[in-house]
Structures are given as structure tokens and as C-alpha cells.
Amino acid sequence: MSRDASRETVIALVGNPNTGKTSLFNALTGSKQHVGNWPGVTVEKKEGFIQHKDRKIRLVDLPGTYGLRAKSEDEKIAKNYLLDAESDVVLCVCDSTNIERNLYLLLQLREMGKNTVLALNMADEAEKKGIKIDVDLINESFGVTAIKTVATRKQGTKELLQASLLAESQKNEDFAISYGEVIDEALSDITKIIPKTNLRSNLRYLALRLLEGDSDIEKLVDEKTLTLTAKLREKIEKLYDDDISSLVAEARYKYLSSIIQKAIRRTNTEVSWSDKLDRIFTHKKLGIPIFLLIMFLVFQLTNTLSAPLVEWIENGFAYLSEITNTALTNVGIDGVWSSLISDGIIAGVGSVLTFLPQIALLFLGISILEDTGYMARVTYLMDKIMQSMGLSGKAFIPMILGFGCNVTAVMASRTLETKEDRILSILANPFISCSARLPVYVLFTGAFFPKHQGLVLFLIYLLGIIMAIFTSWLFKKILFKGKSSPLVMELPPYRLPSFKNTWNQVAGRVQTFLTKAGTVILGASVIIWALATLPSGVEYASEASLLGRxxxxIAPLFSLAGFGTWQAAAALSFGVLAKEVVVTSLAVLFSTSEAGLPAILPMHFTSASALSFMVMSLLYMPCAATLGAIKRETGSRKWMILSMVYSLVIGLVLSVLVYQVAIRLGW
Amino acid sequence: MVLSLSASLQDYLESILDLRESGGKVRVTDLAQKLGLTKASVSQALTQLADKGLIKQEPYGPIELTKAGEFQAKKVRANHDLLFSFLVDVLGVEVQTANADACAIEHAVSDETMDKLAIFLDSYKKGEQKMEPDQTLTLADLKVGQSGLIYKLIAPSDLKQKLLDMGLIKGATVLLQGKAPLGDPLEVVVQGTKLSIRNNEAIYVLIK
Incomplete structure (x- = not known):
């Protein structure tokens, strides 16, 4: 089959998680890569373009998956793409050190009738482990072309591209394995009457999926086919006293092991260093202490390294604001417009950019921990504890990250497997007190509780943790009742992280943060500036301004909580932009400097209302950047609004409660 | 033995029971589909069963087994299972043949023979106990460092699918390598891969 050279070839990249698929994607697309993100509700699917000689190739990276039966979200994306979209060649990436389970996916691709090229990735590791693979036998058994690759070192990538382009122009051999006489016969019966669909698959594979009861495919066929499949299914399941899915999986593994016995030779059976590491990291007594130590180091490093960077950014923006002001005045633009640019845009965007160093460094740490395979162990270690709060072990990392910044925490929630778990983690996270809220507590505890500063701080943080736990417990109860996601998860062998991978991950996350959260912030800054400036002629951020009004x-709303002044209300509104802005805006609103605040605050707050104001600052609403992240990660405005309303209610109720109890205690 | 009923009527009762157990209300359409017959012939047979007081059916309503009907249906099914087990476990007949033969014999065999067969099978299986899997042992019962053969998965379908795809299939060897600090989840090795699995998921994996 010859193809028009100008037409692009579509290659879909499929494979188990942890097979180096992403590395291979990056190695193949190289420097010319254009990575486009689909804001999929759950998992992203990436696309890249390659120019190979005179051929244009579009490479689609599908989420890692173990099978194509589409029970979980990521598998659904992979399966639906393979069935619905046009791909010329499927590139199946396989971990050469663990070939058995990896070939299980290849088998299904071939059954589907996909023109497949197999990348035997991590060939170097396999060699080191003394694993010998008979490539010819694999090729012959599956009707594919297998190429040994080392994606991190770009080995074998050219051969892989050539093999893929060759595979496109060659006739695809039919492939089928036997499931035993009864099932085979049933499959051929179904194949005879199955109506034509648009699905890109062999009829026999579709028949098999129907027999297994795939509801997506059932929707596409007629009554007659359904009746027949149901009848055959019942007959077979009764006959073997087992369900079709098990029978199919067993037959496949049986077929695979017959090939593997001949094609794979292991010459080295000593305990690998990975297993030795696991004896320490998942040790019954030392496992958790070691984890805490690692987390502490990551935090410490993030904070120490980001502190000077944050300062530079802050100073940079202050300077930028100043010179812009001067420059604008010099060219005759002042008043409203210069205020918009310096007070609104530069100050607003600047306050968000100060998060950048922390975000980049935290994600650097996380991506290294992820790449090495340690993150899977953390999930394993913490699962039991997290389960008692209605969360999966995988939600622990986002929880810890929340103390640094809720934005990173919400973003890190994407590592969770099911949508339910992700949403629970995202809704609970904003209550974890992030570092941006610390200035508020420092100010108020310093002014009102100088003797018990540490204790009050600790209690505030504790309240945040309790509310996060309560929230995940509550929403689990009312929204996702009874839904528990399994934790059947691979614990991959430890690997050294590759610099390129780590860099790509950090850069990608920073970029997302800058573009998307940046636009939210920019908009919010302009709106708040406008509210503080309008109607024209009023003093900036005075009671007469819209913001003041x-x-x-809304001040009366807070009167039961003891801080029903318009300044407090306006400061909290400003605080949505970024929590530390509460402090700066209080200074503006009370017409003093930040240094002068401790002296002025007691004129407007009592000890009791100071306490309730801190509680409110902790709980009342995620900041704009977090809200932006919530919307992006959940893929819907609905959860963002729910998070806003819910936390506002919780904040009000608890601050009123704290205030009322405190005044009754005579504070 | 169900003397008063023809073989096909017994099959009807058995199918109604099957359908009811696989989910809720049984209608003529379901029954016709299951047995591969027309609705007309199903209706005719149902009238006969209703006349004998074995089923109840309001016009256009669902079909319900009476107490007597349910008894007969369960008996037919028990007979089938016993015969099937005898043919396969004792005589070593092929599964397909055994199923077909059991279907044919179940309608014509006397109560006395069935009772004797049940007693025989019981003692036969006790004698063969070493061959039979201990069904109470699950992956969660293994001790650290112990391994076993997977005998059966009894997990709900979504989880089962996942377990199957991860290589936890019948006949595979699974090794319990360790437990997390709080005793849960478990660290197991199967098909050459290390997996983490919770106790309450491991109980679905029956081990020999």
C-alpha cells in the first residue's frame, strides 16, 4: 500500500506504566517537539510531531495502561483512542526487564488487529540483569517487528521510526490465539452476525469484547448480536464455572508463557539492588521514619533554596512597579492608568510569581522521587493511615505539599488514580495551611498573643489539618459513598532519574502554572484594582471606593465573628487574590505601614476577634491561584464553585463559633 | 424425582430461577431469549406451569415461582450439579460432554439414585481432600516469605479485571514479600512484578 508522501503518518504510543514511554516520546520527538496538552478530565494525552526524511509523523502518547478493557479512566482514554481514532501504526513500549506482563498488552493490540511495532525498552538494564531475549521468536510469534531501545540514551530510536514507517506500508498479518474450542466457536458465531461498526478493530476482537460484556461496544451492535452473545456467554460461563474475563486472561497468559519459555533466558538470579533498597525503604519499623526524613529534606531544601529567589522576584516587581510609575508619569500618563499598571497588574501578577520558585523546586523534588520509584513506596507506606480518612495512600503527598502551597498540592493530586480520589484530595487540600497564610498569623499572634505565639500558631495549623480530614471524610460520605478505589499498584524497580525527564516535567509544570494561573491572577488583579479605584475621584482603597462599599x-456578615468592620471585610476580599495580601491590604486600609500594624490592630480587633479572624483567614476561601488550579485539575467550574462556597460556609461557621466561645471565656 | 413434569418444563423452572437470581423480575421476553424460543411457545408452557401451581403470573406482569415451583427448580438444579460433579470429578469426563449429559440425565433420574449419589460424592471428596483446594486460604492469609498458587479470584468485576490484567490469574504463583508498617497493604510478587495490594483486596484471591 503506497501512501501519499505529504500525508502524515499517525503513530500511537502505548505501554504499561513505568516502561519509559514518556522518555521514548521525548527521545523520538526530540528538540522539534511541540507538546500539546488536552485538558482531559483525568489523564493527559500528548501529541508530538516528527519530520523523518520526507515523512511527516504525528506521535500520540497515550496514558500508561495494563490492559484494554477500560475499567479505569486512563485505560478508557487509551482504549477509546485505539478503537476510534485513526492510527497507522501502534508503537507498543515494553520494559525488557519485565517482559511477561508487558507482552500481555501487546497480545491485545495484535488481537485488535493493530499494525504493531514493539519497542523492547530498557534493553541495557535487561542485559545487566542477564536477561536474554530472542527477538526473532517474538517477532514471529506476534507478527510484529521488535526493536531494542534505550530511550533515555536515544538508542534504537531511528530504527524504531524506520520499522514503524515500514510497518505502515506492509500488509498487517492476522493474529489470533485460541481460547479453547468452545469459546473459539462462539467467537466465530458472533463474528458472522456482528454488524458493521466504525471501530478500528478485528471482528474477532470485537466479538471477544462483546462476550466479555464490554458495554461500550454493546451500544454499537444490534439486538440479534446481543441476544446471541448473552446466550453464548451464559453457556460458556456455566460450562467452565468461571466468568469469561478470567478464562480469557488465563488463556492469554498461558499463550504468553509458552512463548516466553522459549524466547527469554535469565542467567542471573541474584537479589537485585532494587530489592535490597526496598528492604530498607519499606522496612517495618524504619520505613516511615525514613520517609519523614526525606520529606523534611525536600521541604527544607525547597524553602532554603527558594527564599532568596522569592526575595529577588519581590524586589524585582517592587522596582518594576516603581520605574513604571516614574516612566509613565514622565510620558504624561498618570492617575488612573499608571495606577492600573503598577498597583493592579504588576503588583497582582508579581504576588503570584513569588510562588514560582517554590513550585519549581517542589516539583523538582517530587519528580525525582517519582522517577526513582520511591513515590509508589510512599503510597504503600501511608495507605493504611490515609484510608482511615477516606483517602487513598496516594493522597498523602498532595496533603504534605499543601503546607508549602495549595496550588502545588492541587496540581499534585493528579497523581491519584480515580476521579473520586482526585476530587476528594482537591477539595480537602485548601484547608491545609499554606506558607502564604503564615504572615497573617504572625502579625495577629504577635499583636495579641505575644506570650503564646507558638501555641496559637500550632493550634491554627492543627485546625487546618482537622478540617482537611473532616472534609475528605464528609465528601466521601455524601458524594462518593461506597466507592473505594483499589490500590492494586505496581511497585516498580528503583531507577536513577534521568536529568532530561526531570527537567521536562518541571518545565512543563512551571509553564502550565505561568500561563493558566497567571491569566486568572491577571484578571483578578485588574478587577480588584478597579474596585479599589472606582468610582473615579475617590481615594484608592477608601471606604468610598467600590471595594470599600x-x-x-459584607461586613455585617462577619459581625457575629467579631470583625464586622469594612476594612476587615475588604482585606479578606483582597486576600482571595493571594493570602498574604490580607496583611498588605490591612496596612493600606488602616492607612499605615506593615510595620505600624501591630500598634493599630488592637484599636480594631480584640483578642477574641483576632483569633476568629485568623481562623477565617485559614479557612474562608482558596486563593485565586488555587481556585484556578482546582478548575484546571477537575476540568470543571462546578468543583471550583463548590470549593468556594463550602469553604466560605465552613470559615464563617467556625470563626463565629471561635469568637462566641472566646468572648464567653471573657477574652 | 419430578415425575409429573416433562423435561422441558423442568428446564423452564430452572431458567426462571436462574433469571431471578441474576437480577430481579422475570418476563416472558427474558425467558424466551434465554431458552432461545419464541415468546408464543414460552407463553404456552407458562400456562401449563401456572395450571400446576408452580408459577404465578399476572397478565403482562413478571413471572414468579410459587414455593412449590421454587422447590422443583432448585431440585433440578441440584441434580444437575451433582451429576456434573460426578461425571467430571469421578469419571473424568470432559467438561462439555459432562454438561450435556448432566442436562439429559437430570430429568429422568430417581430421587433414590440422587440421594445415594450425593452420599457417594461426599465421601469420595473427603477421601480426596488433599487434592481439593482449601478454599478458606486467601492471599491475605499468607505469611511473609510464603508463596502459593492462585486458585480462584472472587473479586467484584471491576477489581477482578484489574487483578487479571496485573497478572493475578488462576495457576500463577504469588509470593508475599512483605507488609507495610501497619500491616496493610501487602507487597506481593506475581508474574515477575512487585505489586502493592490491600488486605481487603487480597481476600478475594484464593490460594492453594
């Missing part, structure tokens, strides 16, 4: 309007 809004503050006055």
Missing part, C-alpha cells in the same frame, strides 16, 4: 456591604 462592598466591604461595608
Amino acid at each position: 462592598i466591604g461595608s456591604l
